[in-house]
Amino acid sequence: MDDHQLLDGVTEAVTAAAQVLLERFSTANRVDDVRSLLKAIDANDAASTAVLRPALERLRPDAQWDDDEEGNGALGPGEWWVTDAAEGNVNLVHGSANWGVTATLVRNDVPVLTAVVLPALDQVFTAVRGAGAWLNGTPISTSRKTELGAALVGTGQAKPGEAPAVRRRMSDSIDRMLDAALLVSASVPATVQLVQVATGHVDGFWQFGQVRSGLAAGALLVHEAGGAVIDTTGAPWTLASEDCIAAAPDLARPIAAVLAR
Numbered sequence: 001m002d003d004h005q006l007l008d009g010v011t012e013a014v015t016a017a018a019q020v021l022l023e024r025f026s027t028a029n030r031v032d033d034v035r036s037l038l039k040a041i042d043a044n045d046a047a048s049t050a051v052l053r054p055a056l057e058r059l060r061p062d063a064q065w066d067d068d069e070e071g072n073g074a075l076g077p078g079e080w081w082v083t084d085a086a087e088g089n090v091n092l093v094h095g096s097a098n099w100g101v102t103a104t105l106v107r108n109d110v111p112v113l114t115a116v117v118l119p120a121l122d123q124v125f126t127a128v129r130g131a132g133a134w135l136n137g138t139p140i141s142t143s144r145k146t147e148l149g150a151a152l153v154g155t156g157q158a159k160p161g162e163a164p165a166v167r168r169r170m171s172d173s174i175d176r177m178l179d180a181a182l183l184v185s186a187s188v189p190a191t192v193q194l195v196q197v198a199t200g201h202v203d204g205f206w207q208f209g210q211v212r213s214g215l216a217a218g219a220l221l222v223h224e225a226g227g228a229v230i231d232t233t234g235a236p237w238t239l240a241s242e243d244c245i246a247a248a249p250d251l252a253r254p255i256a257a258v259l260a261r
Helices: 003-024 034-059 089-093 164-180 190-198 212-224 252-259
Strands: 079-087 100-107 110-118 123-128 132-135 152-155 183-186 204-207 228-230 244-247
Touching (some): 003 034, 003 100, 034 089, 034 100, 079 089, 079 190, 079 212, 100 190, 100 212, 110 190, 110 212, 123 190, 123 212, 152 190, 164 183, 190 212, 204 212, 204 252, 228 252, 244 252
Parallel strands (some): 152 183, 152 204
Antiparallel strands (some): 100 110
């Protein structure tokens, strides 16, 4: 099947996995310590993956599976499933609605189709490379702002326990961006911020720590929604990039200029 036909099956698979997590979700969810937090995170991952992985493997039996949720860099030739069975898992276990399930097909290191389901928000984002991006079946587009001083931008950790150099780079960048943009936020997960860029509710996003499963889906959605996805050197973003900027088309390079100071 072609990518458009495949997307229907991928969306069904992601939706089914998200429903499993939605049944485990409550705004009353809380954890009291690191041990209970990790136990809840592992249980959510396992429950969602048990539905998601077999469904995707049936759709594309020859595609390889990216097992490393904190992996970065290029994957290599062929087709790969890059997924996060519980993106924003930490939010889920704390009773916040900002979490979901993602699945992206990467072909020869290029994301070609994706489905992102945020069930607690009743949102389904989909995209096929070269064919646009949608929210609940309606086409979406990034904002058209041209002034960084009028922009809402955000960043966040790619994963817990970022390296000291990444943390320093991130904190320095927030300080500089507070002088350049209208408002700056820091939150997790990356995918939830990236879909906000794709829909035009937020004007830009940057991240230094690189995690494939946190960026592949959102980067494709922003690209197909008409935005720019680059690294801080101004080059097009790839899985091998060291950092990522996703923004309205006229804001990506001004954001890169601020980050490069």
